[in-house]
Amino acid sequence: MGSATPLPSPVAVALPSQVADQLARIEDKASRIEDKYARSEALLTRVEDRVEAAGARMNEAARQADLAALRGEVRALAERTRGLPGLGALVLTAVITAVLTVALTLVAQRLNLQTLIPLR
Structure with missing residues (x-):
């Protein structure tokens, strides 16, 4: 140093x-x-x-x-x-459609209308 x-x-x-x-x-x-x-x-x-x-x-x-x-x-x-339409109106429409479908199906069966529909 x-x-x-x-x-x-x-x-x-x-x-x-x-x-x-x-x-x-x-x-x-x-x-x-x-x-x-x-x-x-x-x-x-x-x-x-x-x-x-x-x-x-x-x-x-x-x-x-x-x-x-x-x-x-x-x-x-x-x-x-x-x-x-609101929810209530849609539910009511669905219920009415279901009831009418069942009723018309039963009427078609009682009147033997299924023979009018040709089977494949």
């Missing part, structure tokens, strides 16, 4: 006043540029937030329009199906 050489300590150098004034002006301009950049960044952040909020409002409006259209379709479907 080698021995570490000590680093030289910084030496204060006196600058000519014209160079010092120019550096001070450059620092001032850099500071103003940083301030403008920070203000621009804040403005862009606010614009981004407003655009996001507007997008959210547009999505909500589109969702509301979709719901309104769906409500209209359900209402139209309900109006079309309102005139259809």
Whole structure:
């Protein structure tokens, strides 16, 4: 392992006043540029937030329009199906059909009408 050489300590150098004034002006301009950049960044952040909020409002409006259209379709479907017979009417029709089928079959057998149907 080698021995570490000590680093030289910084030496204060006196600058000519014209160079010092120019550096001070450059620092001032850099500071103003940083301030403008920070203000621009804040403005862009606010614009981004407003655009996001507007997008959210547009999505909500589109969702509301979709719901309104769906409500209209359900209402139209309900109006079309309102005139259809209910479950009670369908069951009554099935019972009446079964009773009449049995009755007509018995009448056909008593009157010996099965001979009118040719067998294969």
